[in-house]
Amino acid sequence: MLTYTAKSWEDSPGARGGYRTPLFSVPDHFRMTRGTNRCLRVASAMFPGMGTSVHGVASSGHEIDLVDDTFLTLMLPLRG
Structure with a gap:
């Protein structure tokens, strides 16, 4: 069974750190x-039966x- 998650972080005034939170x-x-x-x-996207995962990072x-x-x-x- 496929498991999908999406997390994000955006900088804001006064924000300190926190950018590690979305990392897998x-x-x-x-x-x-x-x-x-x-x-x-x-x-x-996690594929537990296969022991495989795919991650997209922007x-x-x-x-x-x-x-x-x-x-x-x-x-x-x-890019980059």
Whole structure:
């Protein structure tokens, strides 16, 4: 059975951090780039019977280092 979730974060005046909330795993390093109108959107589809998941990430800009010895991760950037 397919499970779908979508989470988002948008920067606002006075907002401190919180941009890690939509992430689907714990990265070794994650930082939003500086700028205005920063945002992060993550959509996830889980296929439990197959042990597979697909994630779509859209952001205004970020740096990330993934470290996971358990899963194979393929990243296909559309821009940037």
